[in-house]
Amino acid sequence: MPRIIQSTQIEQAILQAYHTFPFQIYPQVLRLVSDAMETETEARTISILQSILDNAQIARDEKMVPCQDTGTQIFFIEIGREVLIEGGNLEQCINHTLSQASQENFLRASIVHDPLFDRTNTGDNTPAVFHVKQVDGDRLRIRITQKGGGAENMSRLIMLTPASGIDQIEEQLLRVVREAGSKACPPLIIGIGIGGNFEIAPLLAKEALIGDLLMPNPQPEYAALEQRLLQAVNETGIGPMGLGGKTTALRVLIRTAPCHIASLPLAINLQCHSHKHTEIVL
Ligand code: SF4
Structure with missing residues (x-):
């Protein structure tokens, strides 16, 4: 028997993720920035690193993006062999949710329709970039990153x-x-x-x-x-x-x-x- 995952479950999970992660520089980055402050000796360099940490803190606290460029949305997806997605096409479901998430969270729209002949903005950061792989098991794993x-x-x-x-x-x-x-x-x-x-x-x-x-x-x-x-x-x-x-x-x-x-x-x-x-x- 396949394990059924409804497309609405995926939509909810992605929407929830978009309410937080675009506003939070990855914690391991901040840890490495803090470590780097120990090795730097110039006051100016230390102050730039401190500004990165302060900016990250403000972004997290105020729910504001740490940089205006919220980037291309990249999805690495692993689908377990035993998973069956019901209720819609996965790419359509993700793009639809991305559109909603971008608008709800006021993410800058950064994607144009065509690289040469129609550089009008798609308005909602769609389409995302997808990489889909089938793996063993009954889980659906979605890793999302934003690339400025x-x-x-x-x-x-x-x-x-x-x-x-x-x-x-x-x-x-x-x-x-x-x-x-x-x-x-x-x-x-x-x-x-x-x-x-x-x-x-x-x-x-x-x-x-x-x-x-x-x-x-x-x-x-x-x-x-x-x-x-x-x-x-x-x-x-x-x-x-x-x-x-x-x-x-x-x-x-x-x-x-x-x-x-x-x-x-x-x-x-x-x-x-x-x-x-x-x-x-x-
Ligand atoms: S590379 Fe782009 S996303 Fe990254 S900090 Fe610079 S402007 Fe922002």
Whole structure:
């Protein structure tokens, strides 16, 4: 027997999530910002980090968005094999709910109909971006994140070849971070996708961003690489909001996938400090 989940249950859960998470910078980010304040020595840098913490507190208390750009709405969905959704198409149900949630919570409308020929606003942040995967079990897991345009614009996909190796990965990352400068609103969370192909690598990088920021990578060699890359990024001296300092990034997270013998895809997805995401499990 399948486990039936009504589309109205999904709508309620998403509406409830939207009443809180857009107003709350992810707590792990704030913890890393607090930690960074201990390592910075310049008064100006410490004051910028303190402003990020103060802004986050005001946003949470006053139910105001921490940044005006509430971004593209990205849904990572895992549907258990035993789940049957009744009452509507999942994507339609989510877009309908997103429209309602955006209007009820006064989220800035940030999506246009067509990239070139009709840049009129859809008015309600629809359509969302969906990534749907079938998994074992009888649960529906929905992870939602918002991706601001500034940081997304400075993200890059680079199709390296296997001879490039780790040194090239570091070089490319530093090039991307330097090019971004203040435009991606550092301190950054950096999602890196290595492997897969032209479409998988960016997806790995994006999903990396919603990983646990306080846990090391479970694979020791990648945990060490994350540390090496974080240190290299922070040695650029770009600092919080690009005004100098030791904290250009708070965390580097790497996700990998098998890849073609001739390829070494590298995707670098920059995320700003205004990093918000949430998870619903039904
Ligand atoms: S990059 Fe982030 S902090 Fe900067 S404007 Fe966009 S959403 Fe806001």
